[in-house]
Amino acid sequence: MNNTKLHVLYEDNHLIAINKKSGDICQADKTGDIPLSEIVKEFLKNKYHKPGNVYLGTIHRIDRPTTGVIIYAKTSKALSRMNEKFRNNEISKTYWAIVKNKLPKQSDILENYLSKNNKKNKSFVTKGKDGKYSKLNYNIIKSLDNYYQYEIKPETGRHHQIRVQLSNIGSPIKGDLKYGAKRSNKDGSICLHAREIIFKHPVTKEKLKIIAPTPQNKIWNN
Numbered sequence: 001m002n003n004t005k006l007h008v009l010y011e012d013n014h015l016i017a018i019n020k021k022s023g024d025i026c027q028a029d030k031t032g033d034i035p036l037s038e039i040v041k042e043f044l045k046n047k048y049h050k051p052g053n054v055y056l057g058t059i060h061r062i063d064r065p066t067t068g069v070i071i072y073a074k075t076s077k078a079l080s081r082m083n084e085k086f087r088n089n090e091i092s093k094t095y096w097a098i099v100k101n102k103l104p105k106q107s108d109i110l111e112n113y114l115s116k117n118n119k120k121n122k123s124f125v126t127k128g129k130d131g132k133y134s135k136l137n138y139n140i141i142k143s144l145d146n147y148y149q150y151e152i153k154p155e156t157g158r159h160h161q162i163r164v165q166l167s168n169i170g171s172p173i174k175g176d177l178k179y180g181a182k183r184s185n186k187d188g189s190i191c192l193h194a195r196e197i198i199f200k201h202p203v204t205k206e207k208l209k210i211i212a213p214t215p216q217n218k219i220w221n222n
Contacts, residue, residue, distance in 0.1 A: 006043050009069060010210050014078035014203050016040060016056075019212040020070045022189030026061040040072055060086060063160065065175070068095070068194025069212040081202035086157065092198040095152045095162055096141065098191035098219060099171040100181070102148050107139040112168060116159045122178060123160045125168045134158045136165055144222045147174060151195075162192060174219065191219060 007019035020026070024036040041054045056072050057079030073079035085091050113131035114123045125131075135155040142149050152162055160179070166172060167179035173192050175185035185191070198209045214220040 006039060008043075009212055010208070012201075014073065014075050014201070015071055015082075016044070016074055017069055017071045017197075017210045020062060020067055020194070022065050022067050022187060022215070025064050026070055027058045036070065037072065044074070059083065060157075062194050063163070063190075063192070065188060065190040066192045066194060067189065067212070067215050069197050069210050070194070071197065071210070078202045082199075085199055085202065089155070090199060092196075093154060093194065094196040095154070096193045096195045096214065097150050097152055097162065097166065098144070098147050098174045099150065099166060100147055100174060101171045102143075103138060103140070103150065103166070103171050104169060107137070109135065109137050110165045110169065111135045112165055114158050114161065114164060123158065123164045125164060132156075132158055134161050134165060136162060144219070147219065163190070187217075189215070193220070 008016065009019050010017040018036065018040060020036060025031070025033055026035060027037045028035045037056055037058055041056045044050065044054045055074065055076065057076065059071050059073055059079060059082045062068060062070055073082055112125045112134050113129050114134045115126045115131035116123045133156060137153045139151045140148060141151050154161055163173055163176055163179045172180035173190050175181055176190040177184050193214050194212060196209065196211050198207070201208050
């Protein structure tokens with residue numbers, strides 16, 4: 001199993017944070033592809049010369065075509081405490097997105113109700129309150145050649161939330177064919193990056209801020 005390209009952003013006795021590449025899946029799914037969780041396990045096994053199985057708990061996920069920071073738990077104590085933090089909304093997450101069409105305002109709050117179609121693995125904005133309440137804040141970072149870059153802070157953690165909420169106001173993420181982009185990116189990615197995560201460490205209680213560098217390609221390097 002190849003783990004030479006694993007980009008570790010942070011590690012201690014309880015947690016490990018990785019800068020996920022587009023195409024990596026956070027944990028095993030029906031595709032049968034090797035998940036990032038298994039690659040991280042192998043990395044830890046080799047690094048610490050562990051003879052047996054390595055414990056690794058999946059705390060949260062980001063979509064397969066999305067890049068950026070993903071955190072795994074190295075102990076069951078860290079996993080249960082981090083799960084609780086996510087449930088209680090004690091984790092601050094910041095994403096960067098590149099879109100073709102400028103959003104209506106420089107900064108705004110988007111609130112919608114979303115429903116998920118499991119068969120299509122896609123979420124939709126519902127008219128009424130049948131779906132799950134979803135809220136995010138956005139601010140423009142800069143204008144690029146033909147594109148716009150935004151900072152997005154989701155306040156809820158819904159399936160494909162950022163992708164569907166931006167698409168709903170006419171600004172699908174670059175490369176996101178599933179939610180209305182006209183063209184795919186050559187590498188199959190979408191221009192959505194989990195840039196930063198801030199939380200209190202589940203054991204030491206110190207404040208942690210983990211930042212993931214953007215992918216090294218022309219559009220992000222702009």
